[in-house]
Amino acid sequence: MKMLINGQPCQVPEGCSVAAALAHAGQPSATFCGMGQCQQCQVTIDGVNHRLACMTPAVDGMVIEVAHEPC
Amino acid sequence: MGHCLRTADVLIVGAGIIGAACAREFARQGLSVAVIDPGPIGAGASAAAMGHLLVVDDAEFALSQRSLQLWQQWLDENPAHAALAEHQRCGTLWIASDDEELALARQKREFYAARGVAAELIDAAELARLEPLLRPGLAGALRVAGDARVYPPKVAARWLKEAKVEVMRGEVLAPEGQGLRLADGRRLWGALTVLCAGLASQRWLPPGWLLPKKGQLAITQRQPLTVNHQLVELGYLKKAHLAEKDSVSFNVQPRPGGQLLIGSSRQPGRADSALDQALLGQMLESACAYLPALAHMSLLRCWTGIRPASRDGLPLIGAHPSLPRVWLASGHEGLGITTSLATAELLADLSLGRTPLLDAAPFTPSRLK
Amino acid sequence: MNPVEADVIVVGAGPAGLAAVRRLLQANQRVIWVDQGARPGGQIWRSAVPQQWEIATHPHLLWLPGHAVIAAEGQQRLLLHSLINPSQASLWISAPRLLLALGARERFLPFPGWTLPGVHGAGGLQALVKNGWPIRSQRTVLAGSGPLLLAAADTVRAAGADLRLIAEQASATTLTRFAARLPQGKIAQAAALRWRLRGAPYRAATWVVRALGEYKLEAVELNDGSHVSCEALGIGFGLLPNTALAELLGCRISAGAIAVDGALQTSLKDVYAAGECTGIGGVDKALIEGELAALQMLGQDDARLRRAHVRAQAFAGRLAASFAPRPALLQLADAKTTICRCENVTLAELKTQADWRSAKLQTRCGMGACQGRICGPITQELLGWPAQQGVREPLQPVPLGCFLPPRDPA
Numbered sequence: 126m127k128m129l130i131n132g133q134p135c136q137v138p139e140g141c142s143v144a145a146a147l148a149h150a151g152q153p154s155a156t157f158c159g160m161g162q163c164q165q166c167q168v169t170i171d172g173v174n175h176r177l178a179c180m181t182p183a184v185d186g187m188v189i190e191v192a193h194e195p196c
Numbered sequence: 197m198g199h200c201l202r203t204a205d206v207l208i209v210g211a212g213i214i215g216a217a218c219a220r221e222f223a224r225q226g227l228s229v230a231v232i233d234p235g236p237i238g239a240g241a242s243a244a245a246m247g248h249l250l251v252v253d254d255a256e257f258a259l260s261q262r263s264l265q266l267w268q269q270w271l272d273e274n275p276a277h278a279a280l281a282e283h284q285r286c287g288t289l290w291i292a293s294d295d296e297e298l299a300l301a302r303q304k305r306e307f308y309a310a311r312g313v314a315a316e317l318i319d320a321a322e323l324a325r326l327e328p329l330l331r332p333g334l335a336g337a338l339r340v341a342g343d344a345r346v347y348p349p350k351v352a353a354r355w356l357k358e359a360k361v362e363v364m365r366g367e368v369l370a371p372e373g374q375g376l377r378l379a380d381g382r383r384l385w386g387a388l389t390v391l392c393a394g395l396a397s398q399r400w401l402p403p404g405w406l407l408p409k410k411g412q413l414a415i416t417q418r419q420p421l422t423v424n425h426q427l428v429e430l431g432y433l434k435k436a437h438l439a440e441k442d443s444v445s446f447n448v449q450p451r452p453g454g455q456l457l458i459g460s461s462r463q464p465g466r467a468d469s470a471l472d473q474a475l476l477g478q479m480l481e482s483a484c485a486y487l488p489a490l491a492h493m494s495l496l497r498c499w500t501g502i503r504p505a506s507r508d509g510l511p512l513i514g515a516h517p518s519l520p521r522v523w524l525a526s527g528h529e530g531l532g533i534t535t536s537l538a539t540a541e542l543l544a545d546l547s548l549g550r551t552p553l554l555d556a557a558p559f560t561p562s563r564l565k
Numbered sequence: 566m567n568p569v570e571a572d573v574i575v576v577g578a579g580p581a582g583l584a585a586v587r588r589l590l591q592a593n594q595r596v597i598w599v600d601q602g603a604r605p606g607g608q609i610w611r612s613a614v615p616q617q618w619e620i621a622t623h624p625h626l627l628w629l630p631g632h633a634v635i636a637a638e639g640q641q642r643l644l645l646h647s648l649i650n651p652s653q654a655s656l657w658i659s660a661p662r663l664l665l666a667l668g669a670r671e672r673f674l675p676f677p678g679w680t681l682p683g684v685h686g687a688g689g690l691q692a693l694v695k696n697g698w699p700i701r702s703q704r705t706v707l708a709g710s711g712p713l714l715l716a717a718a719d720t721v722r723a724a725g726a727d728l729r730l731i732a733e734q735a736s737a738t739t740l741t742r743f744a745a746r747l748p749q750g751k752i753a754q755a756a757a758l759r760w761r762l763r764g765a766p767y768r769a770a771t772w773v774v775r776a777l778g779e780y781k782l783e784a785v786e787l788n789d790g791s792h793v794s795c796e797a798l799g800i801g802f803g804l805l806p807n808t809a810l811a812e813l814l815g816c817r818i819s820a821g822a823i824a825v826d827g828a829l830q831t832s833l834k835d836v837y838a839a840g841e842c843t844g845i846g847g848v849d850k851a852l853i854e855g856e857l858a859a860l861q862m863l864g865q866d867d868a869r870l871r872r873a874h875v876r877a878q879a880f881a882g883r884l885a886a887s888f889a890p891r892p893a894l895l896q897l898a899d900a901k902t903t904i905c906r907c908e909n910v911t912l913a914e915l916k917t918q919a920d921w922r923s924a925k926l927q928t929r930c931g932m933g934a935c936q937g938r939i940c941g942p943i944t945q946e947l948l949g950w951p952a953q954q955g956v957r958e959p960l961q962p963v964p965l966g967c968f969l970p971p972r973d974p975a
Contacts, residue, residue: 138697140697141696141697141698142693142696142697142698144693144696144698145693145696145697145698145699146697148698148699149697149699153682155682156685156689156693157684157685157686157689157906157939158670158671158685158686158689158939159685159686159688159689159690159691159692159693160608160670160671160686160688160689160692161601161961162670162671162935162938162939163906163907163935163938163939164907164933164934164935164961164962165906165907165934165935167934173492173651173652173964174419174492174493174494175417175419175494175934175962176648176651177648179692179693179696180601180602180648181648181649182603182649183697235922236919236920236922236923236926237923237926237927238926239922239923239926243926349926349927350926350927353927414965414968416965417934417962471957471958473636473638473958473968474970476958476968477968477969477970478970480965480968480969481969481970484965484966484969490965491964491965491966491969492964492965492966493964493965494962494963494964494965495959495962495963495964495965495967495968496934496936496959496962497936497957497958497959498957498958498959498968499957
């Protein structure tokens with residue numbers, strides 16, 4: 126699956142969450158609870174801010190921005 | 197049971213922004229102070245409030261102007277105060293959406309100019325430059341650069357600390373002789389009692405003197421788009437004084453860190469804490485009409501608060517109409533944060549028998565008799 | 566604002582929700598079924614629902630995956646937001662009866678270094694790995710308390726992690742006693758699990774006192790002073806019932822769970838609750854309660870199921886007693902340890918405050934994105950502050966547009 130992460134095209138495995146895809150691409154979001162409670166893994170997906178990486182399935186062609194300073 | 201626990205020169209009922217301001221003022225006069233509140237400091241209307249510091253162009257002009265001077269004096273006392281209060285001199289932009297409102301803006305400017313308050317008319321182009329997030333097609337605005345915003349609960353805690361007051365957790369039942377009786381049986385003695393308990397002050401007043409005006413607010417998460425001033429629609433003050441009807445008006449404040457605080461609504465006569473979804477929707481719709489980008493921002497939380505309003509819309513500052521040695525500082529509606537310091541100054545002057553700086557007549561409680 | 570209507574709304578697609586929906590559909594009820602996840606299973610089965618529990622599409626079922634409940638009006642109307650498709654208009658749903666199968670979240674006890682990248686909840690790490698998180702060859706430690714540790718260890722091992730240690734804080738005696746009283750069906754399960762984990766050191770009466778590393782996790786220090794180098798730490802101390810939606814509706818909460826009577830009805834008539842959200846008790850309790858709640862809604866009962874429920878509740882009691890964190894774990898955080906992760910509030914700052922509300926107003930603890938979900942329970946345990954977190958809409962952050970009135974009157 127191809128995704129654009131912080132402006133860079135990346136190959137990531139199929140069937141994983143955005144959090145996992147980011148980790149595979151070496152640009153992890155700040156994950157902790159893994160189940161949508163702590164809100165630490167917020168990233169921008171396809172232009173929409175504050176989406177939870179751990180709860181969102183990664184989809185081919187997604188454009189993701191990860192802030193390097195957690196909010 | 198029933199024995200006296202504390203004695204102080206001044207007993208202050210309520211640890212909100214008004215109580216804290218009064219405690220600080222009386223302490224500065226060299227008096228000992230006790231403050232009683234059933235809850236945490238600044239946890240009532242002071243916590244729900246927007247924390248907007250502004251000079252108004254109505255009957256509370258003098259009170260608000262004097263109060264902003266006192267706010268500035270407090271900020272100047274110690275460089276740490278601004279950070280502690282989360283003070284930002286963002287100014288206010290009173291937004292005119294059409295020529296009719298622009299005429300209101302001009303009137304406002306004349307009012308301020310005549311009284312030495314810096315206020316400038318901004319045309320549509322300049323408005324767009326100052327606030328790029330505002331929708332196109334607005335007529336202009338009035339900019340009052342001296343206005344600011346603060347975070348009231350921390351200010352209240354600080355003022356109480358300055359007064360060296362430990363707040364007593366307790367609920368005041370009734371005045372009793374020279375003092376107060378609390379719900380748990382404790383008694384307090386003092387030369388003066390100041391009643392600044394928000395809507396709860398109504399318990400000690402003739403019926404109908406204080407009325408609730410419920411408000412709702414919403415806040416976004418931190419995000420990169422911001423506004424640079426507190427943005428308020430010109431119809432705001434007119435709606436604030438509407439007696440009967442529910443209303444919403446556009447009022448958005450930038451918070452340090454990038455959250456946007458969105459108000460405001462008024463529901464006269466409502467004192468419950470439940471969120472009214474329909475009114476919330478209207479308030480947010482009005483906000484999005486001015487700031488379209490809001491619709492895409494992440495909403496973090498909504499809450500409600502109860503503004504204590506007096507029957508005629510002006511605060512009650514002065515002697516209780518019938519209870520000896522009891523003084524009132526209540527009913528500030530949506531201006532409590534702004535007018536807290538001038539209220540305390542005025543009340544101290546009146547209760548200590550000094551000539552007040554401001555004309556106290558409009559605020560005299562017995563006017564409602 | 567015409568809501569989509571049904572006979573029953575079921576919130577949650579874990580075992581409790583699944584069991585309830587299956588029973589309700591058999592009785593021809595029209596059901597709206599909502600879950601934040603993309604597929605049923607909740608946290609336990611996480612998209613790998615055992616075949617006998619799969620629910621085929623059914624004409625009376627409106628299945629709404631990837632949706633979060635964000636607000637409520639009265640007790641019968643819920644506002645939903647699509648997490649998968651956030652620009653979609655939010656949706657009102659309505660039914661005369663509601664079943665809350667909200668599940669649980671992990672319970673955390675902070676310690677120095679717990680905010681380092683590489684540190685996750687134990688259940689959290691399991692969830693991440695099940696969703697593809699790369700853990701192959703990473704030196705991994707699982708620590709904390711409870712059966713969830715072993716389940717999480719099993720998952721990470723199967724995904725190729727280099728499992729270095731499983732550290733259970735309960736004593737060996739407690740564990741032996743717990744194992745001895747396991748119901749028949751669970752003994753085989755437990756044995757199989759232990760066999761799969763035979764390669765990893767498992768130590769009782771052992772816990773992590775600090776996580777070490779400069780920019781990310783590099784090692785953990787244990788209570789015996791030893792260090793274990795690792796890149797991944799999964800740490801959790803059991804589960805906490807999810808109650809936020811119940812609180813918003815006005816249900817009574819008791820001992821941190823949604824209070825229900827024998828019929829699984831909450832303090833609100835026509836609002837039921839089932840599964841972990843009524844008390845932590847594992848899959849069996851959840852399956853039983855989901856079915857019992859559905860039967861109650863249908864005006865039916867089942868004595869055999871009730872007996873099973875009693876047994877499941879007894880197991881839940883033993884679980885709680887056996888794996889209760891020892892007092893030392895409440896002392897690990899020092900003055901500089903972050904308690905509120907969202908707003909970076911330390912223990913020292915919180916100790917200056919008298920209660921949760923003061924702390925919130927004066928330090929911002931609980932005002933951040935998670936609205937106290939993570940730090941609220943921690944302050945209860947470490948500081949003794951009573952639970953009163955004050956749930957408000959939205960139940961989680963959502964685009965503001967969700968709350969705008971619809972453009973056209975529907």
